[in-house]
Amino acid sequence: MQISSRFTIAVHVLICIETFKKDMKTTSDFLASSVNVNPVVIRRILQQLKKAGIVEVKRGSGGADLARDPADITLLDVYTAVESVEEGRLFHFHENPNPQCPVGSNIHNILDDRLKRIQDAMEDQMRSVTIRDVMEDACRIISAP
Amino acid sequence: MQISSRFTIAVHVLICIETFKKDMKTTSDFLASSVNVNPVVIRRILQQLKKAGIVEVKRGSGGADLARDPADITLLDVYTAVESVEEGRLFHFHENPNPQCPVGSNIHNILDDRLKRIQDAMEDQMRSVTIRDVMEDACRIISAP
DNA sequence: ATCTTTGTAACAGCAAACATTACAATCATG
DNA sequence: CATGATTGTAATGTTTGCTGTTACAAAGAT
Numbered sequence: 001m002q003i004s005s006r007f008t009i010a011v012h013v014l015i016c017i018e019t020f021k022k023d024m025k026t027t028s029d030f031l032a033s034s035v036n037v038n039p040v041v042i043r044r045i046l047q048q049l050k051k052a053g054i055v056e057v058k059r060g061s062g063g064a065d066l067a068r069d070p071a072d073i074t075l076l077d078v079y080t081a082v083e084s085v086e087e088g089r090l091f092h093f094h095e096n097p098n099p100q101c102p103v104g105s106n107i108h109n110i111l112d113d114r115l116k117r118i119q120d121a122m123e124d125q126m127r128s129v130t131i132r133d134v135m136e137d138a139c140r141i142i143s144a145p
Numbered sequence: 146m147q148i149s150s151r152f153t154i155a156v157h158v159l160i161c162i163e164t165f166k167k168d169m170k171t172t173s174d175f176l177a178s179s180v181n182v183n184p185v186v187i188r189r190i191l192q193q194l195k196k197a198g199i200v201e202v203k204r205g206s207g208g209a210d211l212a213r214d215p216a217d218i219t220l221l222d223v224y225t226a227v228e229s230v231e232e233g234r235l236f237h238f239h240e241n242p243n244p245q246c247p248v249g250s251n252i253h254n255i256l257d258d259r260l261k262r263i264q265d266a267m268e269d270q271m272r273s274v275t276i277r278d279v280m281e282d283a284c285r286i287i288s289a290p
Numbered sequence: 291a292t293c294t295t296t297g298t299a300a301c302a303g304c305a306a307a308c309a310t311t312a313c314a315a316t317c318a319t320g
Numbered sequence: 321c322a323t324g325a326t327t328g329t330a331a332t333g334t335t336t337g338c339t340g341t342t343a344c345a346a347a348g349a350t
Contacts, residue, residue: 025326039327040329043328047328
């Protein structure tokens, strides 16, 4: 099971907005053609990013912009914005383990701490990377010979 | 998108095998009743664990056993055993980004390193926990007053 | 031989992701 | 202020992977 492509699409979109904002209007159509998906998919993701205070989207006139300093947007922010699963739920548990079995009745007590630490490790790493970092990579790679 | 319950079920199963191996035969039926799923689900997971050299399963006579020292089985071993996605693919990418867009054509060059580091952080944490560690937690919790 | 249990195929149901069409609401601007 | 461009969102469809279930041959113990 993989983390949905919404996350990588969202990051792709943010990079595009920053890269092209001086030269063109970054409409959902334009962004969609860079990612190569339906514009509605982009609009839905932009809505999620907007709710999280990451972008501003203009109706009518069109186009999206970052709502904050790129150095102030982490990959974790983007991840939690577009990933529907609630906070702290990377691992899926089977429902209704047998309450009469000492293991079944305690499986959460036994595992939750360890699993949380695994998720924390991943999230800490995500928090350590900002859109500014990614933009630096992007500029370097795009302008390479 | 969550990591499938196969992972937590697999760990649950391993704990059960270790906990009950002295007192009973740990058949797929027995394990299924602790987890509260269909026995076939357990058998499928046991097969995946067997292919990874983590358990031994006896046909006919029945029952599963660990194939190695619990201290030598990490949560990462279990995770890669039951998670169908190939190595290094925690994040799902959209296919066919626009090759004519400097961002679209370079999106993997731009992101792969960062994403790999995130996945590595998660896997390192998983590797640091063994079934022996989990068994210690389990024994302490189960025998608590 | 018989009984138990595993290994596996076959199929069904469901949920989430992803795609697409359509259209009202919104905004800039001529 | 009418028009053209664009967003916001609902409705609908397709696909994919997970999970559940039935069924039964293969394997092993007694």
